[in-house]
Each structure stands twice: as C-alpha cells, then as structure tokens.
Amino acid sequence: MRAAHYTGPGSITVAEAAAVPPRAGEVQIAVAYTGICGTDLHILHGHMDQRVRPWAVLGHEMSGRIRALGADVSGWQLDDPVTVMPTIWCGQCPACRAGNSHVCHHLTFVGIDAPGSMQAYWTVPADLLVRLPASLPLAHAALIEPVAVAVHDVRRSGLRLGEHAVVVGGGPVGVLIGLVARRAGAHVLLVEPDQYRRSVADGLGLRTVDPAAVEVGHLVEEWSGGAGAAVAFEVSGTEPGLVAAVRALAVRGRMVLVGIHPTPRPVDLHRFFWRELSLVGARLYDRSDFDEAVRLVAGGAVPTEPLISRIEPLEAARQAFQALEDGAGVMKVLVDCQAASR
Structure with missing residues (x-):
C-alpha cells in the first residue's frame, strides 16, 4: 500500500509501506479520507521534531470502513463506517486518576506520537473507534475530529x-x-x-x-x-x-x-x-465530545461539506499540504487515501 510520510522539515513523501495486520484488540481500517490541519502544518515545518521523526505517517482527522478485525474484538463488523478518537492515555498518572485522561501526562496522540491515518490501511486499537451513521458521507465524516x-x-x-x-x-x-x-x-x-x-x-x-x-x-x-x-x-x-x-x-x-x-x-x-x-x-477532547460531534454533523446542525475546499488523491499529498499552506481560497483539504489503490 501507499502512505504519506513526513521526511523532514518541508518534506512529505508518498511511498510504499507495509500494511499492519491487526493483532488482538485491534482493527484495520480502509481509510477513506484524511484531513490536513494546522497541527500537521506545524509538523511539516519541523516545529514538532522532538515528537515526530522522519518517515512518520501523518494524519488524525479521518473516516473509513473496517477492513479486518483482530482477535477479541467484539461489537464491530467488517465494512462498518468509523472514525477514530486518536488519543491513548496511561490511566495511571494524576491527570488520568482525576478524570482528565484526555490531557494524560503520558498521552500518545495517534498521528503524532504513533503512525497516523494518511495511508490506505491503518491498524489501531479497537477502543479508539467511533461509530458513524451509515447515512453520513465519509468525506463529511472526516471532519468529525475538528x-x-x-x-x-x-x-x-x-x-x-x-x-x-x-x-x-x-x-x-x-x-x-x-x-x-x-x-x-x-x-x-x-x-x-x-x-x-x-x-x-x-x-x-x-x-x-x-x-x-x-x-x-x-x-x-x-x-x-x-x-x-x-x-x-x-x-x-x-x-x-x-x-x-x-x-x-x-x-x-x-x-x-x-x-x-x-x-x-x-x-x-x-x-x-x-x-x-x-x-x-482547551487542548483536546473526550469521548462525549466525539459522540456529540457525530450527532451534530449527522443531524445537520453543524454542516461540514461547505468547509471542504478540495480533495486530493494520496499520491498528491504534498500538493494537498501546499494548498493548505498557500491558504488562498482554501478551508479544509482532504486526502483520498483509497484513490491510489483503486
């Protein structure tokens, strides 16, 4: 499969990468769309090199469908539409014990501290999944995270x-x-x-x-x-x-x-x-924020389609980043992560 990698300040490279089969408790997602955000631009500029190393796969605003289930995963089926809440907390630090796990002292942010979604097939822990209504277009759902x-x-x-x-x-x-x-x-x-x-x-x-x-x-x-x-x-x-x-x-x-x-x-x-x-x-979010976001978008109370300025195929990920950086006539740019594999 293909994936978009950060390869140093100012550089995005699309290259072959090995799809990771899901282990116990994990799922593999066929990523439909990944949005590019301001944090991704900070990474591109080299401002987060203390956390993001060259050849890291970027992306955390996404939507897709379950492609494979690891052992011990229940409540999910193949082809279910999903997004991901990209935070993994330790459960043991003072913040977690106080009920503030979204700002865990040892937080792993997926797409920064761990491989992200700008790839055709993405394997993540099943407990990060957020269910999407079948009626919600996946391009619109890619904005659930913001x-x-x-x-x-x-x-x-x-x-x-x-x-x-x-x-x-x-x-x-x-x-x-x-x-x-x-x-x-x-x-x-x-x-x-x-x-x-x-x-x-x-x-x-x-x-x-x-x-x-x-x-x-x-x-x-x-x-x-x-x-x-x-x-x-x-x-x-x-x-x-x-x-x-x-x-x-x-x-x-x-x-x-x-x-x-x-x-x-x-x-x-x-x-x-x-x-x-x-x-x-106001740094991140918790599960209730994601659930409310799905409800607002699916119900039309917060329309996301008008914010999507352009969609680029995965092979053009560098151009997608450049379009957002240039800023003229652009709000949200999405990367179609399946376009290159069709």
Missing part, C-alpha cells in the same frame, strides 16, 4: 444562552466553534482577515468582520451593548489575534485559548487584573 475540538472548546468556555462570543480566527476550527456556539444559543461574531474564509462563514449564517477594516474592540462594545464579549475564543495562533481576543472581553470574561502558539506571546496582564478576566486552555 467538530469534537469545537464541542470541547465551547464546553470549556462555560458558554450560556444569550451570551456574546467572539471567535478570533476563521479557519475550519474557528468556523466550527462559531457554529457550535451558535447552536448553544450564543450571539457569535467571527473575526477573520481572509475574505474567502469570511465568505464561507457568511454562507453558514455567521456574522463576520475583517479586523483590518474596523477596530475589533470598539465594534464588540457596540455589538454587545457596551459590555464586551462574555467569551473570546483565540483560534488564530497569532499575536494580533491574542491581543484582539483579550481586548474584546467584558468584565469577568473568559478567553479560551484554542490556537497553537509556538512561541511565547506578550499578554496584557493588567487588563486581566482590571477586568477580572479568566484564561482557559
């Missing part, structure tokens, strides 16, 4: 009905957070400089603003009746985005840090003191 991220982020915010929420950064996760927050009954404003991304969010009924055209803090004050936003989600991973998120918050507002900031950032701590603000980290 929807689970959005569900977790909104839950972490403590968002309440009728509150104002600002989302800074209108990539796929930012838009999904906006949709989940709106579903929770919030008034949502999405801040995004890219016109194409704003147009996608506009098409989904979200209110958007270009931060180059207005002063975001002043706009939020007017929009919120002078109070500011109860919640700001910082999804951009940029210093200007961080500044805008803090500036948007009302007294006792909550900022949820979603974007990955690879370097330390200056933060206006005086404003945190003066307004009694809270900073909340």
Whole structure:
C-alpha cells in the first residue's frame, strides 16, 4: 500500500509501506479520507521534531470502513463506517486518576506520537473507534475530529444562552466553534482577515468582520451593548489575534485559548487584573465530545461539506499540504487515501 510520510522539515513523501495486520484488540481500517490541519502544518515545518521523526505517517482527522478485525474484538463488523478518537492515555498518572485522561501526562496522540491515518490501511486499537451513521458521507465524516475540538472548546468556555462570543480566527476550527456556539444559543461574531474564509462563514449564517477594516474592540462594545464579549475564543495562533481576543472581553470574561502558539506571546496582564478576566486552555477532547460531534454533523446542525475546499488523491499529498499552506481560497483539504489503490 501507499502512505504519506513526513521526511523532514518541508518534506512529505508518498511511498510504499507495509500494511499492519491487526493483532488482538485491534482493527484495520480502509481509510477513506484524511484531513490536513494546522497541527500537521506545524509538523511539516519541523516545529514538532522532538515528537515526530522522519518517515512518520501523518494524519488524525479521518473516516473509513473496517477492513479486518483482530482477535477479541467484539461489537464491530467488517465494512462498518468509523472514525477514530486518536488519543491513548496511561490511566495511571494524576491527570488520568482525576478524570482528565484526555490531557494524560503520558498521552500518545495517534498521528503524532504513533503512525497516523494518511495511508490506505491503518491498524489501531479497537477502543479508539467511533461509530458513524451509515447515512453520513465519509468525506463529511472526516471532519468529525475538528467538530469534537469545537464541542470541547465551547464546553470549556462555560458558554450560556444569550451570551456574546467572539471567535478570533476563521479557519475550519474557528468556523466550527462559531457554529457550535451558535447552536448553544450564543450571539457569535467571527473575526477573520481572509475574505474567502469570511465568505464561507457568511454562507453558514455567521456574522463576520475583517479586523483590518474596523477596530475589533470598539465594534464588540457596540455589538454587545457596551459590555464586551462574555467569551473570546483565540483560534488564530497569532499575536494580533491574542491581543484582539483579550481586548474584546467584558468584565469577568473568559478567553479560551484554542490556537497553537509556538512561541511565547506578550499578554496584557493588567487588563486581566482590571477586568477580572479568566484564561482557559482547551487542548483536546473526550469521548462525549466525539459522540456529540457525530450527532451534530449527522443531524445537520453543524454542516461540514461547505468547509471542504478540495480533495486530493494520496499520491498528491504534498500538493494537498501546499494548498493548505498557500491558504488562498482554501478551508479544509482532504486526502483520498483509497484513490491510489483503486
């Protein structure tokens, strides 16, 4: 079979790889689609070389069908449609014992610390499987993982009905957070400089603003009746985005840090003191977030199809990464992991 490998900073190589037969407690999945996300770009840039070694197989946003079952696997059948919650925790560390296994001290993130899904056939522990409805197109289901991220982020915010929420950064996760927050009954404003991304969010009924055209803090004050936003989600991973998120918050507002900031950032701590603000980290998700994501996508409450900008065959994985990196006219790029084997 073929697989897409990280082969050093700036390099993705598609090459032959041996399919791994499932052992006891494992399943082999015929991967339909794998999405590329911001974390994958961080890997490509070499920012995660302390965890990801050359010839690692990337990918963790995926959908597919069960191809083979290992011994002792029950409750699953061949051809069942599935996605994977790509986290393996130790169960013994203080975080796990406190019920926070999704941020286990020794967490293995599949697709970073272990081989990922950008390959034709992928073998994983059966307890990572998440069942998909048969009616849900597999291309749409490849976005279940980022929807689970959005569900977790909104839950972490403590968002309440009728509150104002600002989302800074209108990539796929930012838009999904906006949709989940709106579903929770919030008034949502999405801040995004890219016109194409704003147009996608506009098409989904979200209110958007270009931060180059207005002063975001002043706009939020007017929009919120002078109070500011109860919640700001910082999804951009940029210093200007961080500044805008803090500036948007009302007294006792909550900022949820979603974007990955690879370097330390200056933060206006005086404003945190003066307004009694809270900073909340939101790293991953748990099983209930995945289950809710499946329900929202399958039921149409959070549409994922409008976020899919292009689909490339596995052989063109490097071009798929480049399309996302270039950013022009692109939201989510999927890799068709079966195209090369048909």
